[in-house]
Amino acid sequence: MAPCDYLARRAASAPRPSDLDAGVRVIGRVLVVAGSDSGGGAGLQADVKTITALGGYAATAVTALTAQNTLGVHRIVPVEPEFVEEQMRVVLEDLGADVIKTGMLASVAVVRAVARAAARWAPGVPLVVDPVMIAKGGAPLLAGDAVQAVLDELVPRAALLTPNAPEASALTGVRVQEPDDLGRAAEQLLLRGAGAALVKGGHLEGDTIVDVLRTADGDEERFTSERVLTLSTHGTGCTLASAIAVGLAQGLTLRHAVARAHGYVRRAIETAPGWGQGHGPLNHAHPLEPRPGSAQGTREALH
Numbered sequence: 001m002a003p004c005d006y007l008a009r010r011a012a013s014a015p016r017p018s019d020l021d022a023g024v025r026v027i028g029r030v031l032v033v034a035g036s037d038s039g040g041g042a043g044l045q046a047d048v049k050t051i052t053a054l055g056g057y058a059a060t061a062v063t064a065l066t067a068q069n070t071l072g073v074h075r076i077v078p079v080e081p082e083f084v085e086e087q088m089r090v091v092l093e094d095l096g097a098d099v100i101k102t103g104m105l106a107s108v109a110v111v112r113a114v115a116r117a118a119a120r121w122a123p124g125v126p127l128v129v130d131p132v133m134i135a136k137g138g139a140p141l142l143a144g145d146a147v148q149a150v151l152d153e154l155v156p157r158a159a160l161l162t163p164n165a166p167e168a169s170a171l172t173g174v175r176v177q178e179p180d181d182l183g184r185a186a187e188q189l190l191l192r193g194a195g196a197a198l199v200k201g202g203h204l205e206g207d208t209i210v211d212v213l214r215t216a217d218g219d220e221e222r223f224t225s226e227r228v229l230t231l232s233t234h235g236t237g238c239t240l241a242s243a244i245a246v247g248l249a250q251g252l253t254l255r256h257a258v259a260r261a262h263g264y265v266r267r268a269i270e271t272a273p274g275w276g277q278g279h280g281p282l283n284h285a286h287p288l289e290p291r292p293g294s295a296q297g298t299r300e301a302l303h
């Protein structure tokens with residue numbers, strides 16, 4: 001079954017958004033395949049927080065360990081490709097997944113292992129591929145020769161690709177400098193077999209940020225946002241892709257999942273705690289209502 005058919009079928013039995021907002025049940029399993037960020041702002045830590053805050057369930061297959069803070073990536077310890085595959089296998093065989101979301105994949109061997117594991121143990125499960133290449137501080141997170149492997153092995157299987165502007169350029173050769181270029185790059189990714197592409201405009205200049213979504217039916221939708229003038233943008237890309245992935249896992253349509261994710265990221269930037277001396281983390285927990293007995297509820301009760 002094509003990933004898009006799978007998504008359409010799930011959308012037909014979608015929970016009402018009010019069910020999701022209520023946050024009383026865990027709905028939607030996402031297997032995150034990504035690198036660990038010890039600072040907790042990006043990578044699989046951001047993914048797990050996002051998926052949890054939006055009412056879903058996150059499992060993980062770790063692709064690399066990074067010693068990282070808001071100032072940058074200090075060291076990377078790779079995980080053996082066979083072990084990445086094994087983490088995916090045991091999760092998929094037992095817990096299962098409604099969506100698989102990939103982030104930092106580091107090397108050709110890991111890209112191949114992930115594609116192999118997804119095809120073998122999760123055929124028909126939609127893949128949301130965030131083709132992470134460079135960290136906000138400039139550290140390379142994907143080997144140069146792995147770009148072709150992503151194009152060959154993951155793009156044709158992706159229900160959705162979420163490159164930022166430089167990643168879209170690296171994957172397509174399109175010079176991405178203004179919003180119309182985002183759409184042209186997305187079109188190229190569709191021609192290479194992706195079910196849909198959301199090319200993000202955070203790296204372009206201007207007070208307004210445009211993210212462009214192109215789908216296989218030829219539609220284009222633009223998601224715009226006034227740029228928040230802040231250094232707290234560590235992990236915006238991971239957070240956005242995970243928020244979309246959990247929306248799809250919960251049965252939202254692609255457009256609804258992207259719209260909800262876009263609003264979630266914006267609010268997470270606006271309410272960021274401001275920690276660290278560099279690119280600081282977002283507030284992933286903003287949808288969580290303070291409840292009696294919770295840390296915040298307790299703080300409020302004390303005042």
Ligand SMILES: Nc1ncnc2c1ncn2[C@@H]1O[C@H](COP(=O)(O)OP(=O)(O)OP(=O)(O)O)[C@@H](O)[C@H]1O
Pocket residue numbers: 042135136163164165200201202203209210211225226227228229230233234235236237238240262265266269
């Ligand atoms: N300063 C900002 N104000 C508002 N929205 C932002 C800002 N920066 C990024 N975004 C939004 O965050 C999302 C991620 O975009 P971005 O282009 O930063 O991705 P990215 O480069 O992959 O992020 P990362 O560096 O975390 O990998 C997009 O929806 C974008 O519109």
Ligand SMILES: [Mg+2]
Pocket residue numbers: 130132133164237238
């Ligand atoms: Mg990114």
